Amino acid sequence: MAISAVSDTTLREAPPPRRHRLLEDERWLAFVLLVPTIVLLGMFIAYPFMRGILLSVTSSRVGMPGDFVGLANFYKIFNDGIFRTSVYNTFLYTGVTTVFKLGLGLWLAMLLNRNFRGKALARAFILLPFIIPTVLSTFAWKWMFDPTFSVLNWLLYHLGLITGRINWLGDPDLAMISIIIVNIWRGVPFFAISLLAGLQTISPELNEAAAIDGAKPWQRFWHITWPLLLPVTMVVMLFSVIQTFADFQIVYVMTGGGPANATHLFATYAYQIGIGTGLLSEGAAISLAMFPVLFLVVIVQLLYIRRVEVR
Amino acid sequence: MGQVVLKGINKFFDGVHAVKDVNLQIRDKEFMVxxxxxxxxxxxxLRMIAGLETISSGDISIDGNVVxxxxxxxxxxxxxxxNYALYPHMTVYDNMAFGLKMRKFERSEINKRVLEAADILGIGELLTRRPRQLSGGQRQRVALGRAIVRHPRVFLFDxxxxxxxxxxRVQMRVELKKLHLRxxxxxxxxxxxxxxxxxxxxxxxxMKDGVVQQVGEPLELYNHPSNKFVAGFIGSPAMNFAAVTVTEANGSLIAENSGLRIKLPDETAQRLRGRIGREVMLGVRPEDLTVAGGADLGHPCFDAVIEVVEQLGSEILLDMKVGESIMVASVEPTAGVSVGDKLRVAMRPSRLHVFDPQTEAAI
Known part of the structure; x- marks a missing residue:
């Protein structure tokens, strides 16, 4: 009784300013803390996204506001052969590179997870392709694939594996293979380092217990390491798929979508139509066509990650 | 069968000599700690016996075969x-069955063995749970279960x-003992x-610093420690040590330092005949010290001042100042003592230990 009487009077004597009381309320505080993020995301993600949608249903070009045309742009691009090629390319590019990046990344991560002299140095070196600005490293690759000065051709020739020059970026299939190689080279470090971090959370005792339980090395990988690494793997794959699907720099620098539009991806084709040609609305429609696919990928993977993590 | 023999085992880690020339014979059915x-x-x-660590030199054999x-x-x-090392993504059942599956046992045999082990350990209810849903004690049982379903020749516990x-811990200790008997x-x-x-x-x-100090039955270690380290390590509270000089007076041996002067009992004196005038390390366990009374007449006695009284209920621990050094005595709970009291403390004469101050070996 006495205590509550005292606190009552203190409250009455010194009521805190209204502002402070609002911040004492966790719902208000949460809102206030979220405002910067909401503003940033709104300005740089939500607003451009909405403008993109609005743009895609008009006939805007550079210098011409245009009129509302409904889904005409989408109808047009779905009948466009180059668009279809770039859809096919994007899926191929994403699929093939992801498989290789996962495989090589996991292999590297397992190697780096061992104890050896110079471990820290090796780990740092592995990250190099990831650290170098993509445009710079891609230019270096462009020279390596150059039909005349190609160091690859020189090497293969002197090893006696080829007799003539290979026109890496001039042949549609080879050009696709080339950009896939560069993407894998650039993406493996991210997989390797992330998976290495995942591997390090797995107690070595589990592998020892499995070894005593009679599991051979690959059984230990399959029954212990892989299932425990799966949540990390899924998150890494999610990031990688999103980035690769919307990749731009490598193709833009290496081939510019050529030869003869054979290596266009969603992003490069959208850029070529929207900015290069000035057909803003059509370009917007092409980049929006990526959205449903990515949305689905994200939903499926997030659901899967949640299922794996609940276990 | 499960006889393990270690012969001249050494282990070097990056130049550190971690295990030094260990020779041991562990008998079949024995519980060796x-x-x-x-x-x-x-x-x-232990890890070398398990095969998780390579052996730098020496031989380990199980039932006569070098492994x-x-x-x-x-x-x-x-x-x-x-840390139990349970597979976090598997149920309790699968954790226990894993070793048998890897060894390609029949499904019915696996089932039989897992249920049998679960029954012994009282974890039948938990078989469908995952490790993270278990308490520490339950995880411990599952880890035990995973070991016993295999019916191995040797159990290793880290x-x-x-x-x-x-x-x-006390409860599981008893259960482990029972399990071993069973x-x-x-x-x-x-x-x-x-x-x-x-x-x-x-x-x-x-063991200490990679060297085996003594091997023996528990009471043998307690009653006859082979050196000062074993004497201090085995027993709680730890044995009291005092550096004393051996002198002779009237035909009997006296051990003394600044706060202590006691006549050594004949049995101890005999062992110290050759060390008159030299220093030795005297050791006496807290439970072998008593507040001197009528019954201790003739026992070696010394004066002490009580600094701390620790009431444990079943006994009282007295931290006492004896000359310059501190000694601990474990006395009857009925002893009426309080901080600052000056006491006469008696030693049980047959329970005196003496060690060489240089080699620390028992004399």
């Missing part, structure tokens, strides 16, 4: 790890109780807790 402070090489020795080059899976051993709270499988058990070593072991190996 390795005890020592951290870094003494006990876990490394140095055998993979862990081929040694027919099972191990319980300190500080299995150290992650449990004190009460549960299964009769050779067990090698590593711990840094001397109480676990004393209560569980048929025999105990005390």
């Amino acid at each position: 390795f005890v020592g402070p951290s870094g003494c090489g006990k876990t490394t020795t 140095n080059e055998l993979a862990p899976m081929d040694r027919d051993i099972a191990m319980v790890f300190q 500080e299995p109780l150290s992650n449990l709270d004190a009460k549960l 299964l009769g499988t050779t067990a090698i058990y590593v711990t840094h807790d001397q109480v676990e070593a004393m209560t569980l072991g048929d025999r105990v190996v005390v």
